[in-house]
Amino acid sequence: MTPxxxxxxxxxxxxxxxxxxxxxxxxxxxxxxxxxxxxxxxQPVQPxxxxxxxxxxxxxxxxxxxxxxxxxxxxxxxNFSQLRYRTVHTxxxxxxxxxxxxxxxxxxxxxxxxxxxxxxxxxxxxELDYAFTRHDLGRFxxxxxxxxxxxxxxxxxxxxxxxxxxxxxxxxxPAAKDTWMIGDTEADMISAKMYDIKxxxxxxxxxxxxxxxxxxxxxxxxxxxxxxxxxxxxTVSCR
Numbered sequence: 485m486t487p488x489x490x491x492x493x494x495x496x497x498x499x500x501x502x503x504x505x506x507x508x509x510x511x512x513x514x515x516x517x518x519x520x521x522x523x524x525x526x527q528p529v530q531p532x533x534x535x536x537x538x539x540x541x542x543x544x545x546x547x548x549x550x551x552x553x554x555x556x557x558x559x560x561x562x563n564f565s566q567l568r569y570r571t572v573h574t575x576x577x578x579x580x581x582x583x584x585x586x587x588x589x590x591x592x593x594x595x596x597x598x599x600x601x602x603x604x605x606x607x608x609x610x611e612l613d614y615a616f617t618r619h620d621l622g623r624f625x626x627x628x629x630x631x632x633x634x635x636x637x638x639x640x641x642x643x644x645x646x647x648x649x650x651x652x653x654x655x656x657x658p659a660a661k662d663t664w665m666i667g668d669t670e671a672d673m674i675s676a677k678m679y680d681i682k683x684x685x686x687x688x689x690x691x692x693x694x695x696x697x698x699x700x701x702x703x704x705x706x707x708x709x710x711x712x713x714x715x716x717x718x719t720v721s722c723r
Contacts, residue, residue: 493600494719495660496712497631497653497681500605502668502689503708504587505615508538510580511690514572519554522564529555542692578611583619584688586709591624593712599719600660602629604649606642606671609635629657642671650675662719666711673699682718684711 501507512534523529532540532554540550547568551561571577594601603625605612612632616622631649639645650665665676668689673696676683685696688707696704703714 493658493660493662494598494715495600495602495657495663496594496715497602497604497650497663497665498708498711499665499667499669499672499689500603500607500612500615501581502584503666503686503711504584504591504603504621505619506582506584506688507690508534509582510577511541511572512537513580514568514577515550518564518567518571519551519556521567522551522556522560524560527555539692541690542695544691544695573608573611578614581615581618584707586707588621590708590712591621593709593716595624597716599715600629600657601625602631602653602657604631604646604653604665604672604675606633606639606646608633608637642669643674646671646675647678650679650681654679664715666708666715668696670695670699673701676701684714686711 498504515537516531519529519531530553532550537550540553547565548561551564552558556564591601601624603612607615609632612630616625631653633639633645633649662682664682664684665672666684666686667673667676668686669691673683673685675681677699683699683701683703685691685699685701685704686707687693687696687704693704703711705711705714
């Protein structure tokens with residue numbers, strides 16, 4: 485790439501779960517599994533509706549509290565929380581993930597606009613590869629534009645691990661005139677701000693507006709389609 489090319493290039497880095505993949509059904513199925521495993525035989529519980537459950541998740545309600553609200557006692561809720569953590573990123577639950585509405589069309593629009601596209605996710609390689617194959621998404625992201633967690637990496641916190649992925653991306657990717665990050669969590673916003681990258685929060689994922697606003701994204705929009713429109717509009721206005 486010539487210096488002139490880098491002066492013109494616009495790059496968009498997107499999170500995977502949230503902007504592209506709807507994980508709400510997977511999380512809800514795991515919730516029911518963990519609730520059933522944590523209660524005593526014959527114990528009455530009060531399962532939340534999917535809307536109730538997802539609203540709590542998006543507001544960052546602790547797992548233990550979700551268990552308590554569902555009728556578990558303190559010890560059971562502790563077990564529920566731990567079991568959920570061990571289960572939510574395992575098969576067969578990834579089969580419940582689905583494409584976020586409009587996501588593929590938005591990715592196609594990015595490509596057609598000539599914007600450099602990369603994905604940055606807290607999924608492990610095997611989890612990302614599975615979703616790429618299942619939903620035919622690898623066509624949007626060549627190997628050198630994929631940033632993920634290694635299969636054997638010991639995770640700490642997303643807000644600590646994701647900035648490490650961003651640091652790698654900034655180091656490895658060709659220089660660009662402007663770079664944008666699209667994501668649905670605080671880890672995405674923190675990673676972008678840490679490297680002076682414009683951040684767009686989307687409300688189609690696992691955080692609500694109140695949670696995202698705490699991290700001062702440049703924009704908050706409903707989904708990936710609207711995020712792409714923001715990037716395109718801002719890019720044109722800056723030319």
